[in-house]
Amino acid sequence: MADTEPTEEGTPDGLLGWCLVANVAQETARGESGLVIRRGTKHFPAGALLWIPPMRWDPGWGRWHAVGRHRGNGRRYVNMVVRADDLENFRVKGVYSEGLVRSLNGYDHDPAAPRTLQDPWTRERAQSWADGRNQLREVIVVDGRRHPRISVPNPPPAELQVGGEILHLAQYGTRGPHYSRMPPPVEWVPET
Structure with a gap:
């Protein structure tokens, strides 16, 4: 994919780190036995890009932390816990925004170093997670x-x-x- 490959062998200009990303699935299952089908989730529309920081604590089986732009306010990033089954199209993208770094760091964000990811993904580790999640099993x-x-x-x-x-x-x-x-x-x- 074009968004995972830098233009040169070195690091692209302005890159602050790598992150695992995914899109919210077009159809998500809710309700008893998953019989209620919705477009997207309560907080994110279908197709929304979510940034997934490395796990700091376990939110529960099949749930992940995610950072994205909320359905109601597309300007600010919000931290949410989402179901892994509601995500698709996993891949690796570069982080270039200080606002995104602040949201990915969460409570660990250091205002003295606003461009530093506290617990960054390595590109290889993020790609390994993406490949594992994209297998249709x-x-x-x-x-x-x-x-x-x-x-x-x-x-x-x-x-x-x-x-x-x-x-x-x-x-x-x-x-x-x-x-x-x-x-x-x-x-x-x-x-x-």
């Missing part, structure tokens, strides 16, 4: 329980062998593939 749900260590490609296979047992695809929707230990019902066909 989804965590499965087996008989109503989420299994975060088991993931499948998108689209998921109809049958999956895990630990010696065969799981059958029961449902595939916005909340990912749901598998069942029970085989699918066989359609009865009358004899003629």
Whole structure:
């Protein structure tokens, strides 16, 4: 992508650091069983560019800190915790704005050094995270329980062998593939 490559081998003029970025997904799932589909999130419109600083503390499983321009006020950057499932198109971009540096630093921002990122990404580490998130793999749900260590490609296979047992695809929707230990019902066909 053009926004990740500098024009020369050296550092581009004015670059303050590298950061992992992503866009808010066009459709996000909310509500019971993810049946309510919305454009964007409550705080960010669909397609909004979010800057993701390195994690300082864990906001919870599947949630990340993000800095972006709020849906209601496009001038200022805001810090929010967002669901990782609501983000897409991960990549690396250079940071050039002091206002963005202030927001990425958060409470650790030093007014004496306004152009210094306190905990910067290295370009290679950010690219590694982006590549890992852009792989089209989804965590499965087996008989109503989420299994975060088991993931499948998108689209998921109809049958999956895990630990010696065969799981059958029961449902595939916005909340990912749901598998069942029970085989699918066989359609009865009358004899003629």
